[in-house]
Amino acid sequence: MTVKKSMQELDRADVDTFRSADKFPLVLILDQVRSGLNVGSLFRTADAFAIEKIVCVGYTPCPPHREVLKTALGSAQSVEWRQVENIQEEISSLRSRGYQIMALEQVHNSMPLQEWSAPRVPIALIVGNEVSGVSDEALAWCDGFLEITQYGTKHSLNVAVSGGMAIYHIIQQWSAASLKS
Amino acid sequence: MTVKKSMQELDRADVDTFRSADKFPLVLILDQVRSGLNVGSLFRTADAFAIEKIVCVGYTPCPPHREVLKTALGSAQSVEWRQVENIQEEISSLRSRGYQIMALEQVHNSMPLQEWSAPRVPIALIVGNEVSGVSDEALAWCDGFLEITQYGTKHSLNVAVSGGMAIYHIIQQWSAASLKS
Numbered sequence: 632m633t634v635k636k637s638m639q640e641l642d643r644a645d646v647d648t649f650r651s652a653d654k655f656p657l658v659l660i661l662d663q664v665r666s667g668l669n670v671g672s673l674f675r676t677a678d679a680f681a682i683e684k685i686v687c688v689g690y691t692p693c694p695p696h697r698e699v700l701k702t703a704l705g706s707a708q709s710v711e712w713r714q715v716e717n718i719q720e721e722i723s724s725l726r727s728r729g730y731q732i733m734a735l736e737q738v739h740n741s742m743p744l745q746e747w748s749a750p751r752v753p754i755a756l757i758v759g760n761e762v763s764g765v766s767d768e769a770l771a772w773c774d775g776f777l778e779i780t781q782y783g784t785k786h787s788l789n790v791a792v793s794g795g796m797a798i799y800h801i802i803q804q805w806s807a808a809s810l811k812s
Numbered sequence: 813m814t815v816k817k818s819m820q821e822l823d824r825a826d827v828d829t830f831r832s833a834d835k836f837p838l839v840l841i842l843d844q845v846r847s848g849l850n851v852g853s854l855f856r857t858a859d860a861f862a863i864e865k866i867v868c869v870g871y872t873p874c875p876p877h878r879e880v881l882k883t884a885l886g887s888a889q890s891v892e893w894r895q896v897e898n899i900q901e902e903i904s905s906l907r908s909r910g911y912q913i914m915a916l917e918q919v920h921n922s923m924p925l926q927e928w929s930a931p932r933v934p935i936a937l938i939v940g941n942e943v944s945g946v947s948d949e950a951l952a953w954c955d956g957f958l959e960i961t962q963y964g965t966k967h968s969l970n971v972a973v974s975g976g977m978a979i980y981h982i983i984q985q986w987s988a989a990s991l992k993s
Contacts, residue, residue, distance in 0.1 A: 678966050681964055736816065738816050739814070781824075783860040785856060788857060795969070799926075799980065
């Protein structure tokens with residue numbers, strides 16, 4: 632009989648242990664994301680993949696916003712985050728500390744996510760607003776652009792889903808290389 | 813200047829063209845998913861990756877449920893779907909037509925998704941309820957089990973996010989092999 636793993640068997644960290652544990656050097660930047668439900672879902676994904684930090688830019692709702700907490704399911708306690716007003720200052724600061732700045736956006740010179748080998752350097756991944764995407768002011772400061780190849784009728788994927796795919800893509804490569812610090 | 817692709821440049825299909833176009837041979841089975849918002853989000857992902865069909869099992873809300881339509885954003889029109897009561901009959905029928913039946917679930921003998929090479933055969937991917945996961949009756953009939961390796965404090969990922977990662981994982985391999993029919 633096929634038996635599900637219990638919470639004990641899954642061996643998840645408690646919040647204190649998690650906060651002091653090594654993380655993957657990935658910062659997720661939420662550039663004017665509108666929906667708290669999407670933000671909370673991205674917190675939950677950030678927890679699951681032990682990424683370094685979430686940065687909420689501008690009007691992006693952040694904890695303890697009610698909708699954020701609803702879908703974060705406790706991960707707003709475990710994931711490190713900060714709120715900033717100016718995305719260009721944040722990008723400059725991250726770049727000066729060696730981060731490669733990548734936007735998840737369908738632009739003229741974007742590269743298919745699935746063909747992209749994540750470099751073994753710290754990465755800042757920018758995802759954007761549900762309707763307008765990553766802001767032009769952020770795009771102007773990026774090192775590269777990633778696009779999820781799509782075959783359907785709709786313009787785009789939900790941002791919590793597409794952000795999740797990009798995080799999965801990066802961490803599956805880094806975990807094979809044990810890039811946690 | 814970095815310029816976003818317009819809807820025209822993205823060259824998406826209209827609904828009629830999409831419905832008659834080749835699809836990837838992937839059937840997504842929603843095993844007692846509770847939230848219409850999650851179902852709608854999975855419809856949107858199913859559209860983006862041109863998968864064959866969604867099967868809503870049991871009480872899983874399906875179109876035209878209000879919450880489903882809210883997050884499906886029109887993809888309930890483009891994606892083929894059906895509703896069934898009995899998941900074992902559905903699995904039997906799919907298996908007899910050559911589908912490999914895979915559950916996305918954390919079980920004792922599951923394999924890490926990122927290490928799994930999707931075979932070049934039709935696949936039925938089962939995702940489960942937000943709290944209880946894939947049902948035991950479905951697990952009993954699966955050919956294999958996939959688990960997304962997690963490093964955080966929470967039990968699991970949101971089902972629309974984890975289902976999206978699994979679909980991304982499969983289609984990125986199939987698209988490299990041009991497996992659409």
